[in-house]
Amino acid sequence: MSDRTALQRPSPVFEAQALSKSYGPNRVLDDVGFVVPRNKVVTFVGENGAGKSTLFNILSGVAAPDSGVMRLHGATYAPTDYGAAASLGVSRVFQEQSLILNVPVYENLLLGQDARFARAGQFLDRKAMIAVAEAIVEEAGVDVDVRRRTGDYDFSKRQSIEIARACLAGLHLGLVTQPFVLLDEPTSALDRRDEEAFFRLVARIKTRGSLLFVSHRLTEVLALSDLIYVLKDGRLVAELEPANTTESELHGLMVGRERAADFYYERRQRVIAKGAEPVLSAVGLYQPGAFEPIDLVVRKGEVVGIGGLLDSGKSALGKAVAGVDPPAAGEVALNGGSAGAPDIGRFVRQGLGYVPAERLAEGMIASASVAWNVSLASGGDLFSNALGLWRRGREVETTERYVRSLAIRSAAANVRASRLSGGNQQKAVLARWLCRNPSVLVLDNPTRGVDAGAKEEIYRLIRELAETGVGVLLITDELLELIGLSNRILILQRGRLVAEVPAPADAKPTEREIVALMLPQSDRPDLPTGAASPSTSSPARETIP
Known part of the structure; x- marks a missing residue:
């Protein structure tokens, strides 16, 4: 030069x-x-x-x-x-x-x-x-x-x-x-x-x-x-x-490695029969201004995806199912038990875990330690004895075990959660529920702000949980994640459940099919008004009126 x-x-x-x-x-x-x-x-x-x-x-x-x-x-x-x-x-x-x-x-x-x-x-x-x-x-x-x-x-x-x-x-x-x-x-x-x-x-x-x-x-x-x-x-x-x-x-x-060809571990996806045991059943869930009455079922070992635009009401539905934001009407039953109004405290005791979309606003207390965040949902049982005394040793041992098994980097029991990167904070939130051996997980955008390597680890974890019989309700804005992980996909459109799309490992729907169902007809640039979307015209798809 x-x-x-x-x-x-x-x-x-x-x-x-x-x-x-x-x-x-x-x-x-x-x-x-x-x-x-x-x-x-x-x-x-x-x-x-x-x-x-x-x-x-x-x-x-x-x-x-x-x-x-x-x-x-x-x-x-x-x-x-x-x-x-x-x-x-x-x-x-x-x-x-x-x-x-x-x-x-x-x-x-x-x-x-x-x-x-x-x-x-x-x-x-x-x-x-x-x-x-x-x-x-x-x-x-x-x-x-x-x-x-x-x-x-x-x-x-x-x-x-x-x-x-x-x-x-x-x-x-x-x-x-x-x-x-x-x-x-x-x-x-x-x-x-x-x-x-x-x-x-x-x-x-x-x-x-x-x-x-x-x-x-x-x-x-x-x-x-x-x-x-x-x-x-x-x-x-x-x-x-x-x-x-x-x-x-x-x-x-x-x-430090090539991205796996089977990024979503689709080869490990289980075939779930329609008559399989439900771990979560919701009937008539309704939240004015958020979503109209909705019924849904998650079966043992099944990943049910919820897709839709940000105004579809899918996050509000997840909060209602988990009882975080109880709906105006409707009932939910867990693990074959009696149905009732959703309540997060009761549901946690019955085996439900919930990961929210906004990690720092709703998912954790960043100024507290990693151990405190891991034990946050279990103070009344796992980490206290019959006299109400705190089992600090168990809390630390459990936290350190999940730090190792989930590869939570730069973490230790006494490290403030704010010191962790976003992806490692998300793993700590997941550890909170894994230590309770849940039967149902409601995951709202579990990989938001997470790098590709950590995403792959979370996808593997979801597959492993499903293999043990955990039912997963997966709400996500990531289209490929929705398609790749789900056994079935429920599509919401402005608060209405408009379609249920099968997503078996050997016949995944396309991105175009899913997007066409998410968009109101007037917003579909490639579909003339009155035309059927690719999904609704296929015999393999079930459209809900």
Whole structure:
């Protein structure tokens, strides 16, 4: 390369040299160096626990490196907190949502910027705030009323609001001209329309700034990225151009092995007879505004998938079945017992476990220890004696056993759950129920925010549980996961159960078939109004009126 060419090459937006970080004896980042070119999308991939979140914490001022140097726009960069990073044009979408649900959308979009809209030192110009917020959501392509309470919107819309804030608030307020946006698993909860709007927004932001992206969806990584870095065990092991790599290669670099051809362990899927013993039976479950009356059965050793768009009511149905959010009407019976109104306390004692979609909001207490989270559902029986005294030794032994068997990295009984990566936190939530030897598991997006290697481990675990007779009700936004794991698939559409699709190991339905059933006819671009969908026209499919 000539000196002239080197002088003409623009300096990177961001560069890091020899970043290292340890928590106690665990070295989370080890001598990591990289650059983020201008007007590019750069992606980090790696297993849960590879160091991606720690790296983002350092870049956004949430944590400080033990050693190493960072430069932003050519100047030394060492933020002392997130506010300092934001003042220099660095914004972030966190893996777990960080919105205030009981305030209007416009207040969340302009959080921390109230002083800019103060009049006479004490009055807020809410009209001006609303105008700026409306400009932000319009450019982001997010269909929301900024005056409405944030909590009124579903998970996908709230995620879109966070993304819009990170990408556009600084630009619309005139705080930055070249944004540097950190996106940590931004699309894991987006529905189809919001995801399309996100891709368009990324293309627009790239013309004015740069984006650093973390995702476990390798297809998405290859489609969006200009440059890919691979982290493994805290070290940078590869720098790749998307045009010259494949999903298989990325997976191999991340986890140290090629992705299994039978990723969903379909060859281990059991054939379940219609007359097999039910472990869960629900009749007439009804929740106004969420779903209409629904009947369903899960048989011993069966995986029943629940599919639908984010507005289908599938997560609300899972909460109702488990008794987490009791329905207005309907009854559920477990293991052939008497039917009654769902109640999570009673159901746990009868052998049901429930994993919610929003891990940190509903699934665990991150500030508590791993052991405390594992024993959370069993304080009344497994980990206390007849006198009510706590069996600390049993709690620690049980936790350590599942840390080993589930390969929960960087974990020990007394380690705070917040120190674990998202995927390892999810394994700890699963351990809470596995230690109770459940007969029924209700799993709502059990692999959300989980890397490909950890997903494969969770899929293997689901198959092993089914082989022992556990019935699984699987609610998921991941289409291939829904198809690959399920014996049968129930499709919800705006609160109505519209179809039941058989999914035997040797005759899985196609993605197109399932998507066609999820979409109302008016939203199906490839199906003329009045035409039967591919699924409903097949004799192998059963459509529910």
